[in-house]
Amino acid sequence: MIQYLKDNEAKLIIAPHPQEGLLFDTTIDGIYFVFSIMDGKARHIQDPGTLKAVYVNSILHGNSLTSLSLEQGLPIPPGTELLRDINNGKVYFMERIGAEKVLRHILSPSIADKYRFNLSKARNINGIVSYVVGPILQ
Known part of the structure; x- marks a missing residue:
């Protein structure tokens, strides 16, 4: 079971975890974000420099935290x-x-x-x- 927040309302979903290690992007309130799935949680990569310095270019486009039924983890900070x-x-x-x-x-x-x-x-x-x-x- 995975819990997430949407519109300040807790939701409980029974779904398989998306693939560990997946990189995906989404837009939230008009702002573009890239996430990595680590330890079963979506972790926001906060800095484009980190994305370039750590990852290969293989982002799955057009997903969302809710469509993937993911809990959000700690962000991946600049300098990683x-x-x-x-x-x-x-x-x-x-x-x-x-x-x-x-x-x-x-x-x-x-x-x-x-x-x-x-x-x-x-x-x-x-x-x-x-x-x-x-x-x-x-």
């Missing part, structure tokens, strides 16, 4: 990027949550494809001691 640890070759999705820089390990190239990540854009780093390690992206 892909990082590659040169010590072990692991690639991470890095986003700021509050004051912390949180890393989520991208387990494999197929997981990167699932989330539409552009691994060629990963920035090299030397170790992850200054980051908080979050859950693995699967």
Whole structure:
């Protein structure tokens, strides 16, 4: 069951989750938004620079949160990027949550494809001691 708000009224819908990793766009009150589905929630990509720096261009056009029966999650903030640890070759999705820089390990190239990540854009780093390690992206 998924709950969402529409016109300030809570709705409860029984529907399968759309595909994890899907990128989709929608227009709300005349404003254009792009979302990524992560952890079963629609996360608004707040900055066009983040969209270009992290994702490949494969946006599904013309959907909405309500048509996909999705709960909205935390937004993906500006400054989110892909990082590659040169010590072990692991690639991470890095986003700021509050004051912390949180890393989520991208387990494999197929997981990167699932989330539409552009691994060629990963920035090299030397170790992850200054980051908080979050859950693995699967």
